[in-house]
Amino acid sequence: MVDGNIEKITPRVLTEAANKGDAYAQKIWNETGTMLGIVLAGVINLINPEMIILAGGLSKANKLLLEPVKEAVNKRAFVTPRKACQIKISKYDQKLGVVGAALLAK
Secondary structure, three states: OOOOOHHHOOHHHHHHHHHOOOHHHHHHHHHHHHHHHHHHHHHHHHHOOOEEEEOOHHHHHOHHHHHHHHHHHHHHOOHHHHHHOEEEEOOOOOOHHHHHHHHHOO
16 A cells, blocks of 8 residues: 555556545545546548557556547547547557567667
């Protein structure tokens, strides 16, 4: 736990707390997902991607992040591109930057 030290609060700690029913941690994830969803709705409206994959540390929150993201996207993105775009959590979580750099070096 964080024992009152705000510097010890990490996404992992927030995820664990939210999964245990902590209302404040759940609220933080909901607001974070909503803000990310607003940004992604703009991306969907602008470039019409087929898929958006969330990766990295924050994506480990899984449904705590993904559900508010999808809700915000559904409210703000245009219908046709929204239906064509899938939003998923990456199944890969380690060293994706290194993998991406290696693929570019071909």
